Amino acid sequence: MNIRKQFKDGLITQNPVLVQLLGMCSTLAITTTLFNGIGMGISVTIILICSNVVISLLRKVIPQDIRIAAYIVVIAGFVTMVDLLIQAFLPDLSNSLGVFIPLIVVNCIILGRAEAFASKNSVLASALDGLFQGIGYTVVLIIMCVIRELLGNGTFGGGILNGGLGIRIIPEGYPAMLLILPFGGFLTLGCLIALVQWALKRYEAKSKKTEEVAK
Amino acid sequence: MSFTSILSIALGAILVENFILVKFLGICPFMGVSKKMDTALGMGLAVIFVMGLASIFCWLVNEYLLVPLGLAYMQTVAYILVIAALVQFVEMFLHKTVPTLYEALGIYLPLITTNCAVLGVALLNTQNGYNFIESVVYGITGGIGFTVAIVLFASVRERLEFAEYPEAFEGFPIALVSAGLISLAFMGFSGLRVW
Numbered sequence: 406m407n408i409r410k411q412f413k414d415g416l417i418t419q420n421p422v423l424v425q426l427l428g429m430c431s432t433l434a435i436t437t438t439l440f441n442g443i444g445m446g447i448s449v450t451i452i453l454i455c456s457n458v459v460i461s462l463l464r465k466v467i468p469q470d471i472r473i474a475a476y477i478v479v480i481a482g483f484v485t486m487v488d489l490l491i492q493a494f495l496p497d498l499s500n501s502l503g504v505f506i507p508l509i510v511v512n513c514i515i516l517g518r519a520e521a522f523a524s525k526n527s528v529l530a531s532a533l534d535g536l537f538q539g540i541g542y543t544v545v546l547i548i549m550c551v552i553r554e555l556l557g558n559g560t561f562g563g564g565i566l567n568g569g570l571g572i573r574i575i576p577e578g579y580p581a582m583l584l585i586l587p588f589g590g591f592l593t594l595g596c597l598i599a600l601v602q603w604a605l606k607r608y609e610a611k612s613k614k615t616e617e618v619a620k
Numbered sequence: 621m622s623f624t625s626i627l628s629i630a631l632g633a634i635l636v637e638n639f640i641l642v643k644f645l646g647i648c649p650f651m652g653v654s655k656k657m658d659t660a661l662g663m664g665l666a667v668i669f670v671m672g673l674a675s676i677f678c679w680l681v682n683e684y685l686l687v688p689l690g691l692a693y694m695q696t697v698a699y700i701l702v703i704a705a706l707v708q709f710v711e712m713f714l715h716k717t718v719p720t721l722y723e724a725l726g727i728y729l730p731l732i733t734t735n736c737a738v739l740g741v742a743l744l745n746t747q748n749g750y751n752f753i754e755s756v757v758y759g760i761t762g763g764i765g766f767t768v769a770i771v772l773f774a775s776v777r778e779r780l781e782f783a784e785y786p787e788a789f790e791g792f793p794i795a796l797v798s799a800g801l802i803s804l805a806f807m808g809f810s811g812l813r814v815w
Contacts, residue, residue, distance in 0.1 A: 477733075511734045588801075590800070592797055602790065
């Protein structure tokens with residue numbers, strides 16, 4: 406078990422959104438204010454850790470043929486719990502995320518990690534994997550939120566800072582409303598993934614070069 | 621409930637509030653199986669079929685099972701089970717009775733269980749308080765909206781192969797940006813209403 410490698414995988418080299426391209430729906434839909442992004446990120450991380458732990462515990466009990474159905478039931482149970490908790494304690498978040506909280510059930514990140522990691526590894530490693538993948542997802546959500554909110558609405562920290570209005574950075578009338586709309590979601594994520602592809606390629610080329618020099 | 625309310629639900633689901641381009645439901649299959657026109661069409665048809673059936677069964681389960689028993693908070697779990705069972709059942713049924721249709725839709729059916737448009741339509745039906753007919757119409761037209769978007773997108777993507785763009789945008793990023801442009805075009809429908 407290699408914690409540092411797992412951490413790096415979750416955050417960059419195997420980032421669930423930017424590299425594995427999972428969980429697109431929520432990433433595009435709810436990243437309009439910082440509050441939404443952080444709320445969604447933390448909910449998914451908690452569900453991911455819990456479902457990874459339970460599935461890892463049950464990995465020898467669940468029959469191979471119906472494993473996907475079993476995973477979905479475990480995940481749906483945790484999603485329902487988190488959904489009810491958010492409705493009870495954070496009604497604002499529940500209103501602004503709407504149908505996307507119950508839809509965490511079909512978020513491919515969670516099922517994907519259950520199938521690819523938790524069903525083959527020990528409990529502790531699975532819990533850490535859930536944590537790091539969750540952090541990787543949350544970080545992407547926050548980046549998307551900050552970019553879209555700043556350029557589309559001219560504010561920072563909407564929903565949390567300054568009584569929910571956010572701190573105004575660009576004066577009113579200047580921001581490009583378009584980035585808050587669906588188009589902005591597609592565009593921002595496209596550019597972000599392009600940036601990561603470019604950076605990873607450069608990094609690979611560089612490490613290849615140093616290898617050659619070492620030879 | 622009247623003919624106009626049904627029409628406005630249908631128009632909303634297909635154009636104004638398109639499931640993919642405006643509501644962001646079902647992005648994974650939208651990106652995954654849109655490289656070729658015919659596969660996109662196959663996926664679209666499978667989604668229409670399953671979304672219609674899911675709307676029917678989830679509405680029945682909610683109305684006659686969950687609400688009378690006071691289990692409405694178990695909706696998410698119940699719906700996803702209904703959908704998973706439904707997809708499995710449809711697959712077996714088609715395999716036995718209509719092999720040609722099965723061959724056309726076969727490989728897409730298992731993917732649909734985790735398509736968030738299907739669970740999304742069931743949840744939205746309940747949230748909007750639609751009655752049985754409205755739910756079915758919303759499900760089927762939502763599927764048609766999905767098909768329209770994915771077929772349009774597939775035809776754009778086929779042309780992208782001959783386009784020139786920066787190397788870093790290779791593959792997924794350029795697809796996302798072009799999906800964004802299609803969604804921009806669909807924004808032209810917002811404000812469209814049926815009186």
